[in-house]
Amino acid sequence: MGFIAWARTVIDRLLRKDAKDIFKTDVSLSSAMETAIATFYNITSGNPPWKDQEDEVDTINFAGYIDDVTAGLVTLDLDIQIDGQGRAELLKKQADYVLKVISDKVSEGLGNAGIMFKPNGENIDYVEAGNFAPTAADSNGDIKGCVFRTILDRNGYRYTRYEWQRYEGELYRITNVAYKKRIGSTGVAAGIGRPCDLAEVEEWAELEPDVYIANVEKPLFALFKNPAPNRIDRDSALGVPIWCNCIKELKDLDIAWSRKGTETEDSKHVTYLPYSAIRYAKDNKVKLPRTLKGVEMGVGVNDENMIHEHVATLLTEQRIKDINSILAMISTKCGFSQGFFQLDEKTGMMTATQVEADDQETIRTIKNIRDVLEECIKHLLYGCNVMADLYSDTPAELWENLEESMVFNFGDITYNYQEDAANWWKYRIQGDVPAWMYYVKFEGMSEDEARQMIEEAKKENEPEEPDLFSKE
Structure with a gap:
C-alpha cells in the first residue's frame, strides 16, 4: 500500500473510531470497506496500487474516464419539473441547484462506494465515501442512521464537525458536535483535538447541538450508489464502483x-x-x-x-x-x-x-443507474421538504402531492445528431415540416430569422414577370 492509500485509510478509520467514541454507538463500516474506499479513491485519483516508477508503469486513469462517460450518459439532458407554487417552487429551486453539478456528483458516486446528498436547510451538502459512516440499515440495505464528518480550516485551526442522524423511537434526532486542533502542531495520531462551540465556525453558527423532529418517514439524506452487489462486504449498505469487477x-x-x-x-x-x-x-x-x-x-x-x-x-x-x-x-x-x-x-x-438501439446491455445498465438516481433525488427532495417545514416560510404541503407532480425527463442515449438532421432534411424536402423548423432546430436560428431568410430566398428565386412592352 502506497503512502497516499495508507494516509487515506488512517483518516477513514479515524472516522469509525471517533464516531464510536463520541456517540457511543456501533458503526457499520468494516475494515475491509475502509481499505476498499481508500483504494477506490486512489485509483480514480491517478495513484493506483500498480503504479510503479521503477518498472515504468504509469496510469491513464481509465477508471475515471469510465465514471465520467457513464455519468454523462446517465444525466444526459436530465430535467426535473415540479408543478405548483410555494413549496413546489422551493423544491424546484433545490432540484435545479443539484442539476448544475449532477454529472460530476454521479461520476464521484460511481467511482467509489457512493455519495450522500444531504439537505442543510439552505441548499445541499455532498458527502463523499470516507466522510460518512452508517450506524443503522434495514434488510434491503437502506441506511436509517448515519454519522457525517465535515472538516474546515480556519485561523490556524482545523475544525471537525460530526453530525449523527438517526431514529429514536417515533422521533428523528440530529446531533452536532465540533472539535478543533491547531494545524501543524500535532500529527494524525493525535486525533481531532478538543471540543469547541459550533458558533466558532461561521458556517456552523446556526446549527443546533440537538434537534428532534416528528413525523419523519425517511432519513434526511439520500445515498446514490452503483446498483451492483457489494462482494467486498456483503453486509455493508455501501456500494462499489462501476468498474469494481475489472x-x-x-x-x-x-x-x-x-x-x-x-x-x-x-x-x-x-x-x-x-x-x-x-x-x-x-x-x-x-x-x-x-x-x-x-x-x-x-x-x-x-x-x-x-x-x-x-x-x-x-x-x-x-x-x-x-x-x-x-x-x-x-x-x-x-x-x-x-x-x-x-x-x-x-x-x-x-x-x-x-x-x-441494439446495444441492449449498455441501455439496460444506464436505465438501472437512472432509476437509482431518480429515487435518490426524490428521497433528497423529501428531506428538503422536511427542512422547509422547519426553516422556510412557504406553506406546508403534503409530500404525496408534491411527489405526484414531479416529472423526470432523461435524454435519449441512442440519439445521433447527424441521423436526426438527415431525417429532418428529408421531411423538409417532402414537405412534411415547414422549412423554418429545420433551420431553427439544426442551424441555431430563431424562428423570425429562419422565416425571413426563406422569404428573401423565395423572392430572389422567383422568375421576373415579363414586361408587356419588352421585345420578344
Missing part, C-alpha cells in the same frame, strides 16, 4: 499502454560510428545529427564493419490488438455492450462508441 483489466490496460509508450520512446533511429569519427567532428567543431552515436573499436566494430544502424521494431499492431482485447473485457464487466470502449487505430484515442 480492476485487474484496468491494471493490464495501464501496463499495456505504458509498454507501448516506452517502446515508442525507445524507437529512435540511431547510427553508430567509431568514436574516432565523433572525436574528429568535435575537434573540428562539426555539428552532428543527434541520431549519431559513438562506439569503441572492437565492440562489434572493426575496419571492415565500421557503421551500424539501429532501427527499433515497433509492435504497434499487436499492442493495439492487445489493448482492444482488454477494453472489450472492461466494457463487458462494466455492464456495457462488448466493444463500447475501444482504441481507434487511426487517431490512437481510446473512446466510448455511439450507443446504438
Whole structure:
C-alpha cells in the first residue's frame, strides 16, 4: 500500500473510531470497506496500487474516464419539473441547484462506494465515501442512521464537525458536535483535538447541538450508489464502483499502454560510428545529427564493419490488438455492450462508441443507474421538504402531492445528431415540416430569422414577370 492509500485509510478509520467514541454507538463500516474506499479513491485519483516508477508503469486513469462517460450518459439532458407554487417552487429551486453539478456528483458516486446528498436547510451538502459512516440499515440495505464528518480550516485551526442522524423511537434526532486542533502542531495520531462551540465556525453558527423532529418517514439524506452487489462486504449498505469487477483489466490496460509508450520512446533511429569519427567532428567543431552515436573499436566494430544502424521494431499492431482485447473485457464487466470502449487505430484515442438501439446491455445498465438516481433525488427532495417545514416560510404541503407532480425527463442515449438532421432534411424536402423548423432546430436560428431568410430566398428565386412592352 502506497503512502497516499495508507494516509487515506488512517483518516477513514479515524472516522469509525471517533464516531464510536463520541456517540457511543456501533458503526457499520468494516475494515475491509475502509481499505476498499481508500483504494477506490486512489485509483480514480491517478495513484493506483500498480503504479510503479521503477518498472515504468504509469496510469491513464481509465477508471475515471469510465465514471465520467457513464455519468454523462446517465444525466444526459436530465430535467426535473415540479408543478405548483410555494413549496413546489422551493423544491424546484433545490432540484435545479443539484442539476448544475449532477454529472460530476454521479461520476464521484460511481467511482467509489457512493455519495450522500444531504439537505442543510439552505441548499445541499455532498458527502463523499470516507466522510460518512452508517450506524443503522434495514434488510434491503437502506441506511436509517448515519454519522457525517465535515472538516474546515480556519485561523490556524482545523475544525471537525460530526453530525449523527438517526431514529429514536417515533422521533428523528440530529446531533452536532465540533472539535478543533491547531494545524501543524500535532500529527494524525493525535486525533481531532478538543471540543469547541459550533458558533466558532461561521458556517456552523446556526446549527443546533440537538434537534428532534416528528413525523419523519425517511432519513434526511439520500445515498446514490452503483446498483451492483457489494462482494467486498456483503453486509455493508455501501456500494462499489462501476468498474469494481475489472480492476485487474484496468491494471493490464495501464501496463499495456505504458509498454507501448516506452517502446515508442525507445524507437529512435540511431547510427553508430567509431568514436574516432565523433572525436574528429568535435575537434573540428562539426555539428552532428543527434541520431549519431559513438562506439569503441572492437565492440562489434572493426575496419571492415565500421557503421551500424539501429532501427527499433515497433509492435504497434499487436499492442493495439492487445489493448482492444482488454477494453472489450472492461466494457463487458462494466455492464456495457462488448466493444463500447475501444482504441481507434487511426487517431490512437481510446473512446466510448455511439450507443446504438441494439446495444441492449449498455441501455439496460444506464436505465438501472437512472432509476437509482431518480429515487435518490426524490428521497433528497423529501428531506428538503422536511427542512422547509422547519426553516422556510412557504406553506406546508403534503409530500404525496408534491411527489405526484414531479416529472423526470432523461435524454435519449441512442440519439445521433447527424441521423436526426438527415431525417429532418428529408421531411423538409417532402414537405412534411415547414422549412423554418429545420433551420431553427439544426442551424441555431430563431424562428423570425429562419422565416425571413426563406422569404428573401423565395423572392430572389422567383422568375421576373415579363414586361408587356419588352421585345420578344
